[in-house]
Amino acid sequence: MQDIASTSALSAPDAAKLAALRRMKALATGMLVLCLIVFLLARSFEASVPALAFVAAFTEAAMIGGLADWYAVVALFRRPLGLPIPHTAIIPSNQERIADNLGHFIEQNFLAPDPVSRKLREVDFAALVADWLAEPERAQSLSRFVARLVPQAVTAIEGSGLREFVAQRVTEQIEKVQVAPLAAELLTAFADERRHQRLLDEIVKVLARFLNDQEALDALRDRIRDELPSLAKLFRADAYLLKKIVLAAGALLDEVKADPDHPMRAEFDRFVEGFVEKLRTSKAYAKRAETLKRDFLARPELRDLAQDMWQGFRTFLEQDARSETSMIRTHMASLFVDIGRQLAADPAIRADMNAGFVVALSSFVESQKSGVSRFIADQVKGWDLGQLTQLIEINVGRDLQFIRFNGMLVGGLAGLALHVGELLIFGN
Structure with a gap:
């Protein structure tokens, strides 16, 4: 030889x-x-x-x-x-024939769906991801990489029309929401255990401040004087009436504030319950609420507010991404570490992730195995x-x-x- x-x-x-x-x-x-x-x-x-x-x-x-x-x-x-x-x-x-047969053999025997899936199932991809993320230095590196992409992602969103698309979809979903029943449910939750009585307490405080405001009292006295006949004005009945009104109102407010079972509180309970029931059942209230919602969504101030919020959000992202003490990077790194630890501690999620990896990688190998076969054959032929x-x-x-x-x-x-x-x- x-x-x-x-x-x-x-x-x-x-x-x-x-x-x-x-x-x-x-x-x-x-x-x-x-x-x-x-x-x-x-x-x-x-x-x-x-x-x-x-x-x-x-x-x-x-x-x-x-x-x-x-x-x-x-x-x-x-x-x-x-x-x-x-x-x-x-x-x-027989170089070319050997090359073609070798590529075909590898495609049919090594890259077939069953052996590929069996081999992939032997690998705990989720555990590898969890271990990688749980390492603080790696999480920091990943957060820096993601933070560098944030300004580019924001620019891409603006250029692609995605922002307008999302805004339109959100608006459409809001328009589908029935405001009156939703408000009724919110008020029902708020009124649970008579929490709406706190609102009455605030109203009482406002009225009490009004009764102690000299300018407000002077304005009320002038109003009373305008309504009295001339003879009553001569005897300064306006001052007498104002004093009686203020004393009576103050006494009433003190009673309401001190007594949790005061009749006025019970009346306020009935008012809130009746209002909630009308919101839930009244077609007139529902129509009025829908009109208010549409008017609110159509106001140009809302669009300007959304634009200002977006610009402010973008400016914050860009400045924070350039900062040495970036809050986004810090919180993102902590989030990655926490995800890694949670993933390592949850076998059910890891199993679901591994199943997803197997399906995705198996599909990728299946779609690319003909190319691998041709690549091997071409390499051998070359x-x-x-x-x-x-x-x-x-x-x-x-x-x-x-x-x-x-x-x-x-x-x-x-x-x-x-x-x-x-x-x-x-x-x-």
Whole structure:
């Protein structure tokens, strides 16, 4: 067999394999030469020592078997002795077919859905993600990366029309909401355990401040004076009436404030209950609420407010992303670490995530396996013939040399058996 390229261009593992191959080839060739020597010696002394005929028969057949298998092994990689013998140099002559079959074999057997899914299910992707996120330094790095993308993402949102789309969808959803029943439910929840009485307490406080406000009292006195006849004005009845009104109102407010069961509080309870019931059942109230909602949504001030809020939000994001002490990065890093820890502690979520990874990756492999097959085939087709032959021979040539040993052994035993059979049948 012709020698292989110099070891100078090989990696250390391949150089070691090449050295082992050469030793095995030398040993196989040495065994073949040894058989030749033993055969010649046996034939030379066979006349004086008849038993050597068995040795000669064995070594002769062993040489034939060894040479035949040497030819078979060499024919895989090159032409024996350089002779243009048909059906030799099998691997170099069939490079393209081998490449196509190799790619197809890998596609059908290694990238088939079942083996790919089984292999993917062996990997706990969620645990890997959890371990990665739970590391604070990695979470910090990820938060910095995400924060750098925030301004670009905001610009992309504005340019893509996504903001207008979202605003329109939100507005449409708000328009579908029935305001009156919703308000009724909110007021019912607010009135639970008479919490609406706090509102009455605030009203009482406002009225009490009004009764102690001199300017308000002067305005009320002027109003009373305007309504009195001239004779009453002469006797300053307005001051008397104002004093009585203020005293009576103050006393009433003090009573309401001090008594949780005051009749006015019960009246306020009935008022709230009646208002809530009208909101829930009255078509007139529902129509009025819907009109107010539409008028509110149509006001230009609302659009201007939304625009101002968006611009303020964008400015905050951009400034915070550039800041050394970014709040977004800090909270995002803490969030990533917490997600990692929560994920590590929740096997159910990890199982769901792993199932999702398996489905996604299996689908990806299924969609790309034809491309992988073509890539492998193209790579093999693009290899230099000498490189391809060398690569295969280095990796499997040492094992192929055992074929030569087996050929010599099997051939020798067959020759010995034939010699024994010849003696039994024909005698001397």
